[in-house]
Amino acid sequence: MKTITDLLRDHPFFDGMAKADLEFIGGCGMNRVFKAGEYVARENEPADHFYLIRRGRAVIETFMPHRGALSLKTLRDGDICGWSWLFPPYCWAFDVRALDNLHCIQLDGKCLRNKCAEDTRLGYDLMQRFARIMTERLRDTRLQLLDVYGHPGQPPGDNK
Amino acid sequence: MTTPDIYRVDQRTEEYPGTFTLAISPRENSAPGNEATGTVAQAAAARATGAQQNESCQSFQPGQFNMLYVFGAGEVPISMSGAAGSGNGYIHTIRSLGAVTQGLERLRQGDPLGVRGPFGSGWPLAETAGRQVLIIAGGLGLAPLRPAIYHLLNPGANSGETMASRVSLFYGARTPAEMLYRRELEDWSRDIEVHTTVDSADQAWAGHVGVVTSLLSTTAIDPEQTIAFICGPEIMMRFSIQELIRRGVPTTAIYISMERNMKCATGHCGHCQWGPNFICRDGPVFRYGDIASWFSIREL
16 A cells, blocks of 8 residues: 555656655645535635645635635646645635545645745755746636636627 | 628527527528528528538538628628538527627528638648547637537548547636537537636536646647647637647647638738738648747737
8 A cells, every 4th residue: 555655756746856855745644535515725724734636626716795606726636735834824815625525635734834944955845846836827827817718809800 | 702602591599698600501592581490490400409410511621711791791701610511501600799790690590691611721630540639629719620520520421531549629618608519518528538617617617617728737648649729719729839839749730720800711802911821711720830930920
């Protein structure tokens, strides 16, 4: 049976990470299952953990008065969920809800951020990995904000 | 063909507010007025629902377009969205935006319109044999790709051509309510991979939320055996191309459908000139490797 460290080693997010670092991170990790519909995170609650999704889907949501919960992005197998544990005030910025039974590795962000403060080499390594994901999500979010399907320019030949 | 033929609307289907599909056929073959019944109406209904379209549409290459003429308003280029077949009609899916498309939106069963076409280049379906086909569509961009999907779903009906080894459709829309051909997407998913996503949704939507390029990461790609067809807003095509190139797909295996201000549709008036190309004559479907240098020039 694979250990948490083995599972982390197989995950692309941790590709190339030093063995000792993987063992440290894996040492404060555990398998976790959320049932479909269960909330993985709630806005403004303490962000002490983050998750590697092994199987299933989750959706990042926010609540708007008079409109209800709005879906912002779907996460699925192989995705990372959560980086609020890295930055003050260490609170979730959005809700995260399991769409299916969600199998994850839960990692201890609170423990890890203390370690990163002491070991800046590990801190820089982790920050680079999260920055790549943040950059991808920021690019995707910008594209979503463009609303390219909703407000196209004047169609060709139809400019009268 | 430079003079419009007179067609009539056989059936009008509302896809979602502001976007509609017209099934049209030549005037002499249409039912008169608003009284289309029996076989003509049934044939039109079959075209609009897609399943039997191979039996009812005029011959054209998937990806080509017609010039649709609204009397008193003008002409607009619209891609065919039905199957290319042996019949005598066309299907067009249209978004109402300007004066001409608003005129098309007002047409009802039996109303006349002018048609010139088909024009332009089509998707290179002969090159799909034995390859993994990635179809990436954004918004209304699914409409010009639908004839290609019909072809790939039913290769036996196309002169004994060899099947693609795998077909994957990635479709991004603004909201769940603004997805085209939702029933067909479900039907297609029985035969090909269908991945859909929307830019925003409420909790009633259990599907994917995010940009269409994020869906591409969910499928394995063999770059040497892949051919990709992309149609949608130009910025969506640009980011899709970047993702495909990042995954190793050669630029010579990526095809896109371009839009510009097409007027004459025969490469004479120059309205749609794009570098050395005329979109109406040399496109709208281009191999990306051939036009990459023009694609990145903002002034064009």
